[in-house]
Structure formats: structure tokens, C-alpha cells
Amino acid sequence: MHLPEALPKAELHLHIEGTLEPELAFALAARNGVDLPYADTEELRAAYLFSDLQSFLDLYYGLMAVLRTADDFTELADAYLARAARQGVRHAEIFFDPQAHTERGVPLGTVVEGLARALDRSEERHGVSTQLIMCFLRDRSAESAMETLRAAEPYLHHIVGVGLDSAEVGHPPSKFAEVYAAAGALGLRKVAHAGEEGPPAYVREALDVLGVERIDHGLRAMEDGELVERLVRERVPLTLCPLSNVRLRAVDVLEDHPLPSMMAAGLLVTVNSDDPAYFGGYVGDTFHAVHEALGIGQEQLRELARNSFLASFLDHDEDRRARYLAEVEAYTFD
Ligand SMILES: Nc1ncnc2[nH]cnc12
């Protein structure tokens, strides 16, 4: 099989809670005695008609009620890794939202240890290397983020970095300056969602105030020519999620997505799935979709795959990065 989907790639923008498929949600609900406000998987899927980021987040946080035990988190991550492997993913840097679980009484240790169990055996089981990134919910307080970082200290051997997600507008990166400084002091890598629904100024703040190494989304940076020039000059990776942008109405249709102009501008862009159980496709499906809808040709797909490894946090293992990059170059399309 030598389809665009199977091109070796890294996935750098993936919320593990966003891989909760309706079938697994219902199975976990039954196992854990959780009542869901949907009759069946069909009715749940029918609710996936979002008008913006917040309308998605409301459903997304609600459905997390089914995730209760370490085994649930292991099963969730295992299912994602198996699917990702089938779509050419060789390396995955995976977000999780600790506060979305601790707030409903699930201890942080349960979440991290459950996820780590799947991640630790992922290479052997699925041929996918992994890293874990802990995200702070930006619509909660800065104090809550700091408490989360402190609570995570016993688990930092499982965690490569911190991120910032949830409702963006009204919650600028600068709100989290202190916790990002503390995370940096602990040796954690730093990324943040910015410019998904929020303005280009949030992208600048993420770089200047938080000191992030990658911008998650960064779509609205395109409104600011000087910012684009800076992102190009400084080789700041952007982790784009085109199917997410369509489903959350940041762009009307995939054919209008600025991915081609972002590539033409010289930006170091990557293509990712964000919350694939909700947005209609995993990362291989996304490669396929941008090929079909945006005319991203085979050599541009290869560039996106190359970028994904260049933008990844594989600095501790340059041999591995070089191996993955060699796989990208050696790949032959049908
Ligand atoms: N696309 C997204 N933006 C912000 N927060 C999120 N959490 C899960 N998916 C997200």
C-alpha cells in the first residue's frame, strides 16, 4: 500500500481525549455505570455538528465522564496508537488535559499511569514512538495551572512538555507566563495553541511571553504579514489541523484552507488531526483530504511528512529522527 495516507509521519497535535470513538465511549459508559445523554452511537455521532470551538468543547468535556480508571486511559491510548500506526504514524507527541479529569475526581496519577502504560509499549506493539504533553486549560485560572504543574512533578519522567488548550478567545497566553516559566525551569518543552480562534497577537505572546517552541494551529497568523515573516525566519513550526478547522468553522470548506499559501510562504507547517474521533479523520485521512481538496501534490506531502519529524521533540535521539527522515525520502507513491 503506497497511498498518501501511509507516508511515514509524526503526529504533533493530537488530544488523546479527542480520539474517544463513540463505540469505546459507550463500552466504557457501560463498564463504569455512567449514563450518557445519547441513546446510541448513532445519536452521539449526530450531535457532532459544531458551530465553533466552544460548542465542540462542551460535548468533548461531557463525554470524558466515561473515562474513570487507569485501564480506560490505557485502552483509549492503545486504540489511537493502533489506528495511527495504520495511517503511517511513526512518532506521536500526544496531548492530554489533566484538569478535565482531576476536576471530576479522577486523580492525575490514574490518568498519567494509564496513558503511560500504553505509550511505554507502543513501540513494541505498534511501531510508534511516543511522547506525552500535558496541557493546561486556558479557561481555568493561572493558579489551577500552577497547581496542576506541581501535582505532575512525581510523573515528569513520563512528560516531555506542556501545552495550552481549550477556549482561546479572552484567555491570552500571557495569563500563563508564570506557569510556563516554572515548566521551563523543570526542563519541560513548551508549546501552546494560538491563533486558532484568537488573534495574531496571541501567537506573538505565546512566542515572546511563554517562550514556546511550536505554535499549535497558528492559522490566524496569516492575517499579519510581519508575524508570518518572523515565523518563517525563526523556523517556528505550526501544527495545523485542517479537518478540525473545517468542523469548528474556522474555515468554511477544506478547499478554502490556507495550507497551500502557508507552505508557499515558507512556513514550517505540519498537518495533524487534533481530535480525530470528532472531526472526521485521523492524520493519514487528513493527508489524503488535503491532497484531494487542496491539490497538495506528492512532493508537498513528502515535505509535510519531513516537517513533522523536523518539528518533533526528537532532539534527544537524533539517530531516530534521521531514520524516520530517511523513511520519508525512500517512500514511493503508487
Ligand atoms: N482544537 C482545540 N482547540 C483548543 N482546545 C482543544 N482541546 C481539544 N481540541 C482543542
Ligand SMILES: [Zn+2]
Ligand atoms: Zn488542539
